[in-house]
Amino acid sequence: MSEELVFHFDVDGEDFTSAGQASVQIKKILRRLGLSPEIIRRVSIAMYEGEINMVIHAGGGVADVRVFEDYIELVLKDKGPGISDINKAMQEGYSTATDTIRSLGFGAGMGLPNMKRYSDTMEINSVVGEGTEIKMRVNIR
Amino acid sequence: MKISTMKDLLDAEVLCCEENLGRHVYSACGCDLMSDVLAYVKDQAVLLTGLVNPQVIRTAEMMDMVCIVFVRSKLPTEEMLNLAKDSGIVIMQTKKRLYEACGILYSNGLVGNKAKNE
Ligand SMILES: Nc1ncnc2c1ncn2[C@@H]1O[C@H](COP(=O)(O)OP(=O)(O)OP(=O)(O)O)[C@@H](O)[C@H]1O
Ligand SMILES: [Mg+2]
Numbered sequence: 423m424s425e426e427l428v429f430h431f432d433v434d435g436e437d438f439t440s441a442g443q444a445s446v447q448i449k450k451i452l453r454r455l456g457l458s459p460e461i462i463r464r465v466s467i468a469m470y471e472g473e474i475n476m477v478i479h480a481g482g483g484v485a486d487v488r489v490f491e492d493y494i495e496l497v498l499k500d501k502g503p504g505i506s507d508i509n510k511a512m513q514e515g516y517s518t519a520t521d522t523i524r525s526l527g528f529g530a531g532m533g534l535p536n537m538k539r540y541s542d543t544m545e546i547n548s549v550v551g552e553g554t555e556i557k558m559r560v561n562i563r
Numbered sequence: 564m565k566i567s568t569m570k571d572l573l574d575a576e577v578l579c580c581e582e583n584l585g586r587h588v589y590s591a592c593g594c595d596l597m598s599d600v601l602a603y604v605k606d607q608a609v610l611l612t613g614l615v616n617p618q619v620i621r622t623a624e625m626m627d628m629v630c631i632v633f634v635r636s637k638l639p640t641e642e643m644l645n646l647a648k649d650s651g652i653v654i655m656q657t658k659k660r661l662y663e664a665c666g667i668l669y670s671n672g673l674v675g676n677k678a679k680n681e
Contacts, residue, residue, distance in 0.1 A: 438616075438618075439616065439617050439642070441618060441621075442617070442621035442622075445621065446621055446624055446625075449624065463627060467626070470621070471601060524596075526616060527596055527616065527622075529598065532599065532601065532602035533598065536601055
């Protein structure tokens, strides 16, 4: 029996103060599951960056986390404006964040590269005007 | 360095998780940009910052940090303190500015990057 564990989160895009809540919850869940601190840190940072992005760039979305025997899968989905040039968005330092977002401590253009760094695989599917879906995997062993 | 020593050096007031003042920390970072904390911090256990919003606490939690120092007398909200309590993160507040607070801790042996000094 290797039924995976599934966790679903609605990420509110209206309220910046709540951004990151889902990631804090996932971190607690992974701790309870007894995963190694290194894996927990990688998963939670990748998820946190993605969650913040959905709030500041896409008006919120949903996050699904599945824990399999060998890996953890994160899927972040939003109905935001989409990303027109993914290669550009993946570059360190590229950001379209406004001054308001910067004054809140984000918008350095480091989130997507950081998600790539902390995950073992990352796939971005984005359609301008429709939304963005990001799938990441972190191997457990 | 013990967190309680940091408190004395910075003439700081502890706002939550006093029970963890006995913990030892080996490196710190000073930053107002959470993006950079997420991208560049490695094992720094202490964050000194002038930014005050719940993402500061959540970012520290993601990075497994154990103490946050708010500089220039910035006061966190009740909501932020509750988040910190939930994670056992010591929160303190000092009148000193970021540069000065970092300088005091650094010159007393709390480095920026632990790996370099080992
Ligand atoms: N979910 C999304 N929907 C639409 N655009 C996005 C989304 N995520 C990222 N982007 C675009 O890609 C750019 C780069 O994202 P990235 O996370 O690397 O940087 P940032 O969010 O601007 O700053 P940081 O992550 O350092 O706080 C963003 O500025 C934005 O234009
Ligand atoms: Mg980002």
